[in-house]
Amino acid sequence: xxxxxHISSTEFRASAGKFDASKRYLRAGNSGSYFPIPHGKTVDxxxxxxxxxxxxRISIRYSVGxxxxxxxxxxxxxxxATITLTTL
Amino acid sequence: MPMSFANGRMVITDGGHVVFDxxxxxxxxxxxxxxxxxxxxxxxxxxxxxxxxxxxNPVDVDQDYVLDSIHPEANxxxxxxxxxxxxxxxxxxxxxxxNASGTYVHWQSxxxxxxxxxxAYTFRADSGALILNERVCMYGFLGGLDWGDTTVTVTLRAxxxxxxxxVGRFT
Numbered sequence: 001x002x003x004x005x006h007i008s009s010t011e012f013r014a015s016a017g018k019f020d021a022s023k024r025y026l027r028a029g030n031s032g033s034y035f036p037i038p039h040g041k042t043v044d045x046x047x048x049x050x051x052x053x054x055x056x057r058i059s060i061r062y063s064v065g066x067x068x069x070x071x072x073x074x075x076x077x078x079x080x081a082t083i084t085l086t087t088l
Numbered sequence: 089m090p091m092s093f094a095n096g097r098m099v100i101t102d103g104g105h106v107v108f109d110x111x112x113x114x115x116x117x118x119x120x121x122x123x124x125x126x127x128x129x130x131x132x133x134x135x136x137x138x139x140x141x142x143x144x145n146p147v148d149v150d151q152d153y154v155l156d157s158i159h160p161e162a163n164x165x166x167x168x169x170x171x172x173x174x175x176x177x178x179x180x181x182x183x184x185x186x187n188a189s190g191t192y193v194h195w196q197s198x199x200x201x202x203x204x205x206x207x208a209y210t211f212r213a214d215s216g217a218l219i220l221n222e223r224v225c226m227y228g229f230l231g232g233l234d235w236g237d238t239t240v241t242v243t244l245r246a247x248x249x250x251x252x253x254x255v256g257r258f259t
Contacts, residue, residue: 012090012100012107021090021102028113028258029106037115039163040212040221042190047148047225058204058225064190081190084113084164084258 024088033085036065044079113258118159121253125153127222130207130244134228140237147244149224158255160216165189167253169211173245180248188253195244197226207244213255220249 002016012021019025027033046059061070063080070076091100100108108114135143166189172182173194186192188211197205205226212219228240 007091010090010103012102019108021100021107023107025107026115027106027109028115029109030111037164037166038190040214041208041210041223043193043208043210043223045206045208045223045225047146058206060196060206062191086115086258 026086026088028084029087033087035086036081036083037086038064039082039084042081044077046077115164115256116259117254117256118162119156119255121156121158121218121255122251123155124248124250125155125220126248127153127209127246129246130224130226132205132226132228132242133239134242135237135239138237143239144228146227147224149222151222153220153222154217155220155251156218158213158216158218159257162213162216162255162257164256164258165211165213165218165253166256167211167251169249169251169253171209172248172250188251191223194247205242205244207247209247209249211251211253218253218255220251 003013004015006013013019042062042064044061044063048057057071057074059071059074059076061076061079062068063070065083065085090102091098098108098110099106130147130149132147133143133145137143168185169188170182170185171192171194172180175181183194191208191210194207194209195205207224207226209223210221212221224244226242226244228242
């Protein structure tokens with residue numbers, strides 16, 4: 001018979017070890033979370049087709065968790081990736 | 089005890105390290121997906137006409153490829169993928185394995201005026217669908233400005249993605 005719940009002074013296991021306090025789980029914490037998991041794109045790309053060809057540019061903006069890389073000579077928009085900050 | 093209850097909050101620790109906190113979210117992997125998807129060739133053309141007409145056909149693609157049906161509340165994709173394409177000799181070459189989270193930039197042109205091109209791909213879980221998004225922008229004059237009726241064609245070859253993905257959510 002599989003173990004449903006085990007609690008001791010140093011151990012916690014549930015559902016036949018599916019949850020085990022000695023293991024680590026990816027958590028979206030309230031504090032101490034720093035590792036971003038993005039939900040979708042992290043780079044925004046935009047081409048302005050209305051400009052004359054000599055002035056055409058493709059804007060590229062990378063923005064994750066406050067870190068931004070973008071072309072500074074043109075308007076690259078205000079995109080920020082949707083993320084969840086996690087920890088183990 | 090490795091666990092505590094207070095004010096409706098349950099916390100489980102392991103040697104002082106928090107393993108579970110009911111006030112936090114825990115990643116729940118709902119489904120796994122393995123497969124292959126191949127995009128199509130993209131071509132941009134440009135000609136500055138002297139005796140002939142101008143040609144200006146840039147590429148501006150924002151296309152979703154639906155890979156599978158998933159749980160409607162899933163919004164996280166993790167895993168790995170491999171990107172492959174034919175090289176100039178027609179030989180399949182891979183750019184290696186990548187983490188599936190976020191945007192993968194497959195190719196970007198040099199930052200020389202006035203030319204720019206980029207091909208980027210993103211896996212995402214969106215409203216019950218596992219999707220690969222293809223975002224390609226490129227101009228035909230990437231191959232060089234020519235003032236003498238020469239038509240320049242720039243081709244982005246089809247990219248094959250072999251993916252091993254897990255889809256889930258924080259609950």
